[in-house]
Amino acid sequence: MVRPRLKDVAELAGVSIKTVSNVVNDYPHVSDVTRARVEAAIAELSYRPNLSARSLRAGRSGVVALAVPDLDNPYFAELATNVIEAADRRGWTVLIDQTQGDRAKERVVISGIRDHLIDGLLFSPLALTGKDLAGRDERTPMVLLGERIGMGRSPYDHVGIDNVAAARAATLHLAERGARRIAAIGVQRTAVAATGRLRLRGYQQALAEAGVPADPSLVAPVARWGRADGAEAMSRLLDSGAPDAVFCFNDTLALGALRTLLKRGYEVPGEVMVMGFDDIQDGRFATPTLSTVAPDKALIAQSAVDLLAERLSGGTGKAHEVCVPHRLAFRESTDVRASRTT
């Protein structure tokens, strides 16, 4: 028997299809004898319910999609891990889309191309505009992760962190440690890039607050947020007069920058301090260990899954806005003492 169905089990057990279904679904009124017989038949044929049929019938699949730019980026890999765990606790399965931060692909993701296959969507967009979002037919519930898109009034739940405050705190930390030429790596010239803009704002606020002059030549743009981009941006900064600290808008940029600094013989943090953002695992084992902003990824994932669950069970109130706390992790890359003691 290749693929037994309820019917096959029913025939073997000598009962009706529905009775088998009742057993499978733990329907209360099934006599012990019948149940035993059915269970035996199920075991004998090693029957498994057809999930497609169930989905069709129930209008639900138990599958949610997680769309991220790129699993290669450890931040998203770690986020995915957390999301999968949180979804698992609800009995959901997670399907992963990679958008590469490509606007066209991101539009495909929200266009409901997989309508009816997924019950909901957790989406961390990079390039999407408010207009793209507004044009969406809101059938499949969606929760946005990361940056808010469009000004205000989005109909979608959103989970994020306070990027401005976090970037500000990170930059202030550098200033407090005595840095006067604080560079920033990570602004992007693309139209959207909301996250980068917010972190830049926090950086600028901090400079103003600390009375450190803002030097535009210390703000290094990058194309993407990978290690290579960070390394290359750092090179440019060094060529045009070394800073004494650099705040990178994420950890992969920071690891790239760190690489360039060490390769060119700079002491970190002695000559240049480095600060990242995301708290990916790599940073904890870099040398020097990387100071960073640590968002609570597990909580981000959990909140997002909870919000989605709320929508799936019929919740229709206005969009929730969840701001997950973050903390600063001060490690060797900004702390001369920590570094010396090693």
Added chain:
Amino acid sequence: MVRPRLKDVAELAGVSIKTVSNVVNDYPHVSDVTRARVEAAIAELSYRPNLSARSLRAGRSGVVALAVPDLDNPYFAELATNVIEAADRRGWTVLIDQTQGDRAKERVVISGIRDHLIDGLLFSPLALTGKDLAGRDERTPMVLLGERIGMGRSPYDHVGIDNVAAARAATLHLAERGARRIAAIGVQRTAVAATGRLRLRGYQQALAEAGVPADPSLVAPVARWGRADGAEAMSRLLDSGAPDAVFCFNDTLALGALRTLLKRGYEVPGEVMVMGFDDIQDGRFATPTLSTVAPDKALIAQSAVDLLAERLSGGTGKAHEVCVPHRLAFRESTDVRASRTT
């Protein structure tokens, strides 16, 4: 209209359900007028086919599962990226399971718990035994990634690399560079751990070949293959007499070991050379950059997807055994000159 069906489109266009279906599926014999009318109706209602219904009807879902121990491990994240891309080229969607290398979870994965939801399974097991595999009802096609399980005659396609040869080459490289006390980090005391055993064998072969004495105290066991494990194992090695080179069975172990070495003031590669395995991106931006064994991950993913496709389209021959090539990447962590020039 919340969720338009073929029926709704058909009514709006004034044709039968099947005609709409024909348009959606590019059935050739549809007149231009009809097609235009139907397409207009589809657009107006923004109709999307119900994939659950399609799956039920077709007996296929277009979804494949990828089961890996842990996306936190960059190797698996990178592999997942490649798999998703390869699957995408075939129009498949990938659903990800994390097993944590836990045998119970791995058994659930192969037990067909998601039968009928997924068309096939790409599985990278850690703890599974040959017995577990043998007990599987082979309904959903499965391709194994990584290590072979059980001796010979598994009915499953398998994609891997020649671990013994790779480990041997990596270790020989260390010996050629003059190392005499070559440590190994990564053997596991657990029952299975096939990969670790193979890499250990390659390491031992190389020692014998190079005429380097094999010192059992230089083989450091670990519980898992994470950075922390590597760091801790390195610590132990240093405490009991420093080696002059260390071959780590994967890159995360190596990065952990590297961290410990630098923290404790050792020069790498000057005093201790470090060699990893996997060629994860982090290694290229570590300082010093990490020498490693680089398996062709894209090819692994592509081969696995191809094998699965073959099975899905009815291929029933005996199990294929694909051995993907690897190369050695010699970087600063084993090359004094490369390191000095920086």
Added chain:
DNA sequence: CCAGTTCGTTACATCGTTGTAAACCGGATA
């Protein structure tokens, strides 16, 4: 002008499951 052909369209059954409502059965009640 009719039989034969082709093209475009349609009705129907089916995939496997589950909600609904009705049928069944033995025992307790009137």
Added chain:
DNA sequence: TATCCGGTTTACAACGATGTAACGAACTGG
């Protein structure tokens, strides 16, 4: 003995899409 009742089991109709086979209409050729 007839009625009722609770628990147990069942038949049937959906869920939405598509393959099959059959239909009608518009042609062709004799």
